[in-house]
Amino acid sequence: MRLLALLLVAALASCATAPRERPDASSTEAAFALVPTRFSDLPGWREADLAPALQAFRRSCDGRAQRTPDAALLGGGRYGGTVGQWAPACAAAASVTTGAERAFFETHFVPHLVRGPGEARLTAYYEPMIEARRQPDVYYSAPLMRRPSDMVSIDLAAFAEAYDNETLRGAPRRLTGRIVGSEIIPYPRRDEIMGMNGDVFAWAHPVDVYNLQIQGSGRLSFADGSQARAAFAAQNGYRWRSALGALRDAGELTNGVTWANFKAWSEARGADATHQALNADPSYVFFNEEQIADPAAGPRGASGVPLTPLGSIAVDPAYHPYGAVVFLDGEYEGAAFRRLLVAQDTGGAIRRGPLRGDVFFGPGAEAGQRAERMNAPARWWTLLPRGVAVS
Numbered sequence: 356m357r358l359l360a361l362l363l364v365a366a367l368a369s370c371a372t373a374p375r376e377r378p379d380a381s382s383t384e385a386a387f388a389l390v391p392t393r394f395s396d397l398p399g400w401r402e403a404d405l406a407p408a409l410q411a412f413r414r415s416c417d418g419r420a421q422r423t424p425d426a427a428l429l430g431g432g433r434y435g436g437t438v439g440q441w442a443p444a445c446a447a448a449a450s451v452t453t454g455a456e457r458a459f460f461e462t463h464f465v466p467h468l469v470r471g472p473g474e475a476r477l478t479a480y481y482e483p484m485i486e487a488r489r490q491p492d493v494y495y496s497a498p499l500m501r502r503p504s505d506m507v508s509i510d511l512a513a514f515a516e517a518y519d520n521e522t523l524r525g526a527p528r529r530l531t532g533r534i535v536g537s538e539i540i541p542y543p544r545r546d547e548i549m550g551m552n553g554d555v556f557a558w559a560h561p562v563d564v565y566n567l568q569i570q571g572s573g574r575l576s577f578a579d580g581s582q583a584r585a586a587f588a589a590q591n592g593y594r595w596r597s598a599l600g601a602l603r604d605a606g607e608l609t610n611g612v613t614w615a616n617f618k619a620w621s622e623a624r625g626a627d628a629t630h631q632a633l634n635a636d637p638s639y640v641f642f643n644e645e646q647i648a649d650p651a652a653g654p655r656g657a658s659g660v661p662l663t664p665l666g667s668i669a670v671d672p673a674y675h676p677y678g679a680v681v682f683l684d685g686e687y688e689g690a691a692f693r694r695l696l697v698a699q700d701t702g703g704a705i706r707r708g709p710l711r712g713d714v715f716f717g718p719g720a721e722a723g724q725r726a727e728r729m730n731a732p733a734r735w736w737t738l739l740p741r742g743v744a745v746s
Contacts, residue, residue: 387471387674387709389434389737389745394461396468397736398684399693405456407666408680408695409448415678415697416445418660429658430701431512432676436743441678444740460695464738466682467745471674473708477685477692479729480669480702482653482662482718483573485563496626497561499575500553502589502641505533506542531592542591544637549630556644557585561629562618565598568640571702572654574647574718585642586654593637595703601635613727638703653715656700664717669700674709675737683712685733692731695738710735 394400419428424439444463451459488495509530515523532539543551557575559567567573571587599612602620610616621629653662656669658677668681675681679698686692696714705713714729716722739745 385470385472387433389467389469389739391745392466392468392736394466397466397682397693398734399691400682401457403682403693403695404665405460405695406453407663408697409451409456409459409666411663411666411697411699412680413445413448414660414663415658415699416441416448418658419445419678428676428678430672430675430677430698432672432679433674434737434739434743434745435676435679436740440743441740460680460738463740464680465741466736466738469681469709469735469737471709473671473710475710475732475734477683477712477714477729477731477733478704479714479716479726480570481716481722481726483563483566483570483723484719485559485567485573485575487557487559487563487575487577489557489577491558494560495558497559497564498553498555499557499559499564499567499585499644500548500555500641501643503533503551503553506589506591506641507532507534507539508589509539531590541593544591544593545639546634546637548591548639549634553641556642557583560618560621561626561633562614562621565633565636566614567642568638569595569597571640571700572642575644582647584645584647584654586645587640587657588643589641590703591637591639591641593639595638596636598633598636602632607632614723653718656715658699660699662699662715663697664715664722665694666696667699667715668696669702669705669713669715670698671706671708671711672698672701673706680738681712682736682738683714683733686731687729692729692733 419438419441422438424437424442426438428435428438447459447463487499491498509532511523511530514520531542533542559575567585573585575583575585599608599617602608602617603612608616608620649661653664653667656662656667657672670679670681675698677698680695681698682693682695684691684693700715702713705711710733712733716726
């Protein structure tokens with residue numbers, strides 16, 4: 356019972372202190388709902404490029420191939436049915452030829468308008484490619500650390516069911532901490548972690564490491580020409596707070612909030628100022644080093660499958676299950692952004708409701724520059740296999 360008491364205190368504290376993002380006026384206090392509609396009601400559906408979404412969908416199907424038919428989709432969500440109910444569409448997807456993507460989705464799915472609370476907004480992310488070293492020096496001074504052995508993750512959803520406890524059901528799904536004696540306490544913040552002796556596998560510029568932590572993964576290029584992937588392993592549990600945003604609010608980065616400007620600011624101001632700026636964000640991400648088996652594939656998202664450029668999206672899994680197929684009507688640089696995407700990832704800044712998403716733009720600097728320019732409202736639809744009940 357002592358463990359339950361500790362979990363209750365931690366859960367309530369987390370709920371009480373977490374700041375709330377101001378909701379979009381069009382969706383304030385709206386209840387989550389899926390409203391059946393027609394493909395002809397989706398703006399730009401006839402013109403949208405569906406090939407990346409089909410590739411991403413096939414990868415999600417491959418990721419569920421070993422799961423039992425009665426299993427729910429990964430991630431949770433509030434809809435989606437079972438793995439078996441998606442099996443006919445997965446089987447059919449394997450033989451879809453180029454140009455037949457639209458007919459495939461129209462044959463096997465029914466679109467539903469998504470309504471719900473929170474801000475309706477799209478941003479984007481990418482996979483950085485950075486220079487790294489095996490040993491530190493003045494420039495390559497920030498560590499890339501593996502998940503610490505003393506970190507524990509508490510699945511509050513499991514405790515909520517086990518104890519039939521409504522308070523826990525209203526808390527965050529997971530808490531991250533460490534065991535000290537007979538107690539579980541929050542894991543250290545960023546500034547404390549930087550003083551720890553972690554398990555380091557590479558070193559890079561502090562701004563580049565922070566960029567990897569924000570994006571969730573990245574590719575490392577070493578002096579001998581070899582490459583590896585820094586793949587997401589764990590996060591210390593604190594709510595993300597943008598260090599770049601804090602600098603902007605303090606009157607710095609006057610030329611714009613971009614990674615290039617942040618790096619130039621860092622090199623002009625020096626190591627101490629850079630560390631102080633980064634410590635404005637208490638969140639910290641740990642990585643695993645992985646070999647890059649397929650250079651054309653992105654990193655594995657939270658769903659466990661490789662991400663597809665402009666075919667994958669990070670979502671709030673409290674609403675959308677991993678593998679959900681969503682259609683978006685948004686804007687990008689003044690033009691319509693209408694795409695079909697597959698929910699295959701999440702992130703701390705994305706867990707803000709069913710209308711908040713982060714589109715994966717792919718690897719490299721060009722993708723990063725394009726991703727930085729994505730920030731606009733959007734309408735959402737989700738496609739459910741025929742025969743799957745909305746409830």
